[in-house]
Amino acid sequence: MAHANTVLINALRRTANKLSSGTSYQWGHMGSCNCGNLAQELTLLSKAEIHEFAMAGRGDWREQVEEFCPASGLPMDLLIAEMLKNGLTTTDLQHLEKLSDRKILAGIPSEIRSKMKYNSREDVILYLSTWANLLEDELLEAAPSLESLLKWEEPIPIPEDILL
Template identity: 45%
Template sequence: MAFPDTTLIKALRETAMRLRNGAYYAWGNHGGCNCGNLLQVVTSLSREEIQAYAQSGIGEWTEIAEDYCPVTDAPAYMLIARLEGIGLTPTDIHHIEYLDDKEVLYALAGGFRWLKRNVREDVIDYLEAFANLLQQKLDAKNSELITGAFLQTAPALSVS
């Protein structure tokens, strides 16, 4: 699962909001699919630019992510590097494209249900649940850090 990070959480929420507000969506288009819309937020590239870059690689986002090589200069891999740069793994990229991470599905408002990868409303629900799940993990991590720091700096209490 992705590392909980505010940049990633904001990007997921903004992507969901853009889709809710009518952003172009087509699952079969690299620039307008689930990952394509997320990339528009992360990179500020247009749908057309993402489509052109993605077509320099092979296959769908899942295959591009699995074949990622940080040494190459191929533009498609630059897009994957941007997604990884905000905390996603190749597995996360696959799950975003297919809406099938069970941990995210269990975090859906209303409880677990299977989603369809090419249905705008399902993509919105998935991205929001993913952002909420990451936010919960980040809040728990921050709470642990604060509690740990407090316990290390709190004076010892003596009982008389």
């Protein structure tokens, strides 16, 4: 599962919001599909640029991710590497394209989850939002509370030369 961080959480939320607002969505287009829309947020590339990079590569997102090689120099591999720098894993990208991560799906009520389609704008929005919430919860659980940061178990000694 992705490494929880604010950059990724915000990108997931922006992607969901843009899809809710009617941004281009076409599951069969490498730049405006599930991964393509998130890639736009994480890389600041346009859907046309992402699609062009993908067409120079090897197949759909799943195939491109399976054959990902950060040393290849191929534009799509560089794009995927940039997405990975923001906390994603290649498995996350494969799951995103099919809306198939069990941990994310567990956060969606079963009556909705059972009817979800990987190429439905509304289902992608729900998946992205649920994922962002899950990562945010993980981030908050991992962060020490302010109270614990301010509470000292024993005093910190001050060196005598500082007091002089």
